[in-house]
Amino acid sequence: MQAFEVSAPHVFAVGDQPAPAAAPGEVVVDVAFAGICGSDMHIIHGDNAFVQFPRITGHEFAGVISAVGEGVDAARVGERVCIDPVVNCGQCYPCRIGRPNVCSAMQVIGVHRNGGFAERVNVPAANAHRIPDALDLDAAALVEPYSIAANVLSRMEPHPGDRLLVIGAGVIGLTVLQMARALGIEEVIVTDILDERLTTARELGASQVINGRTDDLEQAVLAATDGEGIPLIADAACIPAMLPAMLRMACPAGRIGLLGFSPTPSDLIQLEVIKKELTLVGSRLNNRKFPEVIAHIAAGRLDPKALISHRVALTEMPGAIDLLENHPEQARKVLVKISP
Incomplete structure (x- = not known):
């Protein structure tokens, strides 16, 4: 079969x-579509500490089950599915308390084990989620990035009437925007430094957009909230140096959701956290x-x-990697068509 493999940092083909x-408990999926994510680029750069080379990457994908392993219902052959890449042990403390996404022995499909940039891939049967007949496989391939948005919003525990600031209007920022709107958050402010991205955010339902390069973001947020600050902040730009500004922009009792995986230290002003009793969640x-x-x-509340x-x-794919490497401002989600 054909597959995209990263054999070492900056070496791929x-x-x-x-x-x-399919091993026992697994299914084989004939992959139809797979999305290229920023974390795939980190693997290519050698910046992912969890990956072992060589690795077939790709953790955003959908397709059709073509074979099942022992213990899996044979009736699942032919099922159209999208794949949750989180494989957990079910035994450790996080798993026991219902937090399998931070399992102590977690494996991520496309990182710790081979992923979806291939014509076929074997995955645990429990990770293959059946999709409705009316849902196209290209849309289903993007369930995973929306799951990132659903998770961070869940961690921030929105209350009715809460306003949300999304920092960064790349793909993850746009999924957070769409998911917030689907959950009934009516006022979503989106900031970025690229007007093209802010135009997209406006088209997808942002109530206000702010160019952080040309406007004073903190002043704009305070003006939009009558000086109170904002209850919810989702950091989809993943720039550690922005944490002090987020602490200042958050209102008392506000919640800040952090998505970045950077090892760079952030300045945490304890006074800001304590006096407002802020909640910072990873x-x-x-x-x-x-x-x-x-x-x-399926209900039309999200538009992948x-x-x-x-x-x-x-x-x-090598050309697509070059595009994302050298002209990221020209792309949102690059979708790879792998099989009919």
Whole structure:
């Protein structure tokens, strides 16, 4: 079969790979579509401490089950599915308290084990979520990034009437915007330094957009909230140096959701946290959010196809990587078509 493999940092190619078989409890999925994520780029750069090379990457994908392993209902062959990449042990403390997305022995499909940039991939049967017949497979391939948005919003525990500031209007920022709107958050402010991204955010339902390069973000947020500050802040830009500003922009009792994986230290002003009794939460991957996201997409409350800027064949992936490497401002989600 054909697959995109990263054999070492900055070394990758599309070539022949052995076709996988389904182990007990697994299914084999013929991949239809897979999305290229920023974390795939981190693997290519050698910036992901969890990956072992060589690795077939890709954790955003959907397709059709073509084989099942021992212990899996044979009736699942032919099922159209999207794949939750979080594989957990079920035994450790996080798993025991219902937080499998931070399992002590977690594996991520496309990071710790081979992923979806291949014609076929074997995955645990429990991670393959059936999608409605009316849901297109290209849209289903993007359930995973929306699950990231669902997770961080869940961690911030929105209250009715809360306003939300989304920092960064890249793909994750746009999924947070759409998910917030689907959950009934009516006022969502989005900030970025690229007007093209802010235009997209406005089209997808942002109540206000702020260019942080040309406008004073803190002053604009305070003006929009009558000086009170904002209850919810989702950091989709993942710039550690912005934490002090987020602490200042948050209102008393506000919640800040952090998504970045940077090892760079942040300046945390304890006074700001304590005097406002702020809550800072980390959010990693997703905690069983796939059914929720699939339901939102099926009901028309989310529009994954609005995120897709480019569609390429598997053999064209090296060119797509070059685009994302050198002209990221020209792309939103690059979707790879792998099989009919």
